Amino acid sequence: MFKKILIIGCGLIGSSVLRASINKKLSKKIFVFERNKKYRNQIKKINKNIILINKLDKIIQEMNFVIIATPMSEYKKIIPKLNIFLKHDTLITDVGSTRSNVAKLIKMKLSKKLNWIMSHPISGSEVSGPKHGNKNLFKNKWCIIIKDKNKNKLKKVINFWKKIGSKVILMNPKEHDEVFSVTSHLPHLIAYNLIKTAQDFQKKDKKNIIQFSAGGLRDFSRIAASNEIMWRDIFFNNDNIIKAINLFTKNLNSFKKIIKNKNNKKLLSRLSNSKKVRTQILQLKHDVAKPDFGRE
Template sequence: MKNILIIGCGLLGSSLVRSIHKKKVAKKIFVYEKSKKNISKIKKLRLPCIIVKKINEAVLKSNLIIFCTPMSEYKKIILRINKNLNSKHIITDIGSSKLKSKEVIKKNLKKNIFWTSGHPISGSEVSGPEYGKPDMFENKWCILVKDKSTNLKHLKFLNYFWKKMGSKVVIMNSEKHDKIFSITSHLPHLIAYNLVKSAQDFEKKQKYDLIKYSAGGLRDFSRIAASNEIMWRDIFFDNKKNVSKAIDIFIKNLNAFKRDINSKNNKSILKKLIQTKKVRSKIIKLKQDINKPDFGRD
């Protein structure tokens, strides 16, 4: 791979810059970033990349283009670079929902240009290039999307690329991806946002100083709820059908817990609590986390 263009250099974009440089995957790494604040940080950090002001010049010089922006930016950027794209360009992204972005890409990307969607399952509640890490993708899953229009050569290359980043690659279609992550990622984030809002509402109504007592459950949910609001708004909107179904399942189960509590149904509630504990054991067994207090975080 000669040159790579990364569009958007926040947490994951800057992690890619660091990892690509460390693994010596490309000769040159171009970065297009519209935030002046982030550009200033990239310069201060001396990240191993070339910041470009004119995106189309970088497109012409690049073989691989990776979209690392919020998904609401895709259309605008595609329309800007369309004229300089050719069929040899390998284009991908790191977005967390696929069906809606697939529609946007199909509608706006010029004909005979291929886009292979990707989703590295890594990140953090913090955002910005200063938080990027060269090992961000090590031993993490990366989903590559294979649909009817997928270019198999590009898919094969991206499989190689993400494995070089240290990821474990799995391939699935857009529909399956969005259904899975509506439950494993999107709903948990929505619950975290809602729980913190509920605590705020309770604090305001009762006039209690709740936050200083937030060790344990609320503290860990507040970490998730500190995630980038633009990115998560886009995810909720783009995957609204699956997220809505996930919310319905959650409400159904929450009401079942409520009934057990109100009726003091010992057998039923203990069965639920014991069954759900098994998920944590499975997550650890699959090496998605480590068996350490505070969820393995310092």
């Protein structure tokens, strides 16, 4: 499909794109830019034909498709190199988790001759690094692709994600950031704060309470173990998160009032209503109905 692909940044997501591209034979040659020594050693083991580079220079001018999978805070350093070395017909995408900020950055900093069409594959895990990458990471998962006037290039990006298994949907940056502030960013932020609350309590009480973690705390701890650089970049770059926190706080306060007043009817109606989302998620096959008694 592409003669030469370059993956910039090869952690969990980058190496999964790498593995999936090799698996689906989407390129004759795959170049990987990664500076982390430990990561480089892990990448070498994936496939002996991978061309590892540690400089973004003349070599990248031959590329047909560039996928940026670094933390978003690295983009500022990468864009000047792309401006200097890429040919005008190179197609660029990235996999960042917030889109309005990157749309702005592209508009301000990327050379007008270049085409960057943003993607956001909705997949990941609590672990980081290329050794955890997985060629099936994107299989049957959504990949949000940001609308673009260049229909020809847009189609190429869509086809790429479809070929590695994604279900594709188009959004504009604003829409994307609103939706994911609620379905992904807020849950992570809440998980981090819940874990901190348990830690604070433990410190105050001088008791090892974490050992009594039931299913609830266990799952939150998994979510709160996600990569901190990636999540810093998300929390700093999605303005909708503040709105989401405020909406959540409003609900939490009214819940607290319901408990304090022992308002039976209101509490039962709230608790029952939540089950509807579970039903939806099972229908969407985002989880299995089989009860979870703890992972073994």
